[in-house]
Amino acid sequence: MIKNWLGENAISVVYGDSNCGKSFFAVDLAYHVAAGQSWFNNKVKAGNVLYVAAEGGRGFGKRIAAVKLQKPDLHAAGSQNLNLLPLQVDLHGGADASAIINQANRSQYSLVVVDTLAMSIGEGS
Numbered sequence: 842m843i844k845n846w847l848g849e850n851a852i853s854v855v856y857g858d859s860n861c862g863k864s865f866f867a868v869d870l871a872y873h874v875a876a877g878q879s880w881f882n883n884k885v886k887a888g889n890v891l892y893v894a895a896e897g898g899r900g901f902g903k904r905i906a907a908v909k910l911q912k913p914d915l916h917a918a919g920s921q922n923l924n925l926l927p928l929q930v931d932l933h934g935g936a937d938a939s940a941i942i943n944q945a946n947r948s949q950y951s952l953v954v955v956d957t958l959a960m961s962i963g964e965g966s
Contacts, residue, residue, distance in 0.1 A: 842874055842885065842886050842888065842951060842952060843870070843873070843874065843880050843883050843884075843885050843886075844883045844884040844885075845883050846880070846883055847870075847952075849886075849951075854958065855867055863956075863957070864900065864901075864904060864956050864957065865904060865907075867892075867954050867956050868892075868901075868904045868905070868908065868956075869908070870954075871890045871892050871919075871923060871952060871954050872890075872908055872912075872915050872916070872919040872923060873885050873915070873919070874886075874887065874888055874890050874919075874922075874951060874952045875887070875888070875889070875890045875918075875919035875920070875921075875922035875923040876915055876918035876919035876922070877918070878915060878918060878919075886951070887922070887951075888922065888950070888951020888952060889922045889924065889949060889950045889951055889952075890919075890922060890923045890924065890950060890951065890952045890953075890954065891924050891926060891941075891950040891952070891953045891954070892923060892924065892925050892926065892954045892956065893926045893928065893930060893941065893953065893954065893955045893956065894925055894926065894927045894928075894956055895928070895929045895930060895955060895956060895957055896929070896956075896957065901925065901927065901956075924950075930955070932955065932962055941953065941955075
């Protein structure tokens with residue numbers, strides 16, 4: 842998907858301290874895949890993106906507004922292929938994970954982002 846960063850059929854985790862910019866990093870990455878635009882000088886394969894905003898989309902709207910303001914061309918190019926699911930999920934249980942997988946398979950998403958892991962792990966650790 843992103844040369845030198847993220848391969849197809851791969852799983853990756855963005856990890857760091859609270860409020861260090863992980864979600865902004867993920868939104869930027871997702872927009873670049875949705876737009877098919879180079880990301881930090883790395884070639885990107887364009888695709889549909891499912892972005893699970895597990896905090897219910899509260900802060901997500903601000904992140905989209907920031908992209909629209911700071912990178913209007915990226916926002917315009919990626920908006921059609923970036924799909925938001927503003928819903929908290931429980932990936933510790935099987936039902937929510939299966940539902941996301943089934944949705945992703947039907948819609949042919951190239952990238953699924955779950956933001957944040959802390960909000961989505963349920964009773965897991």
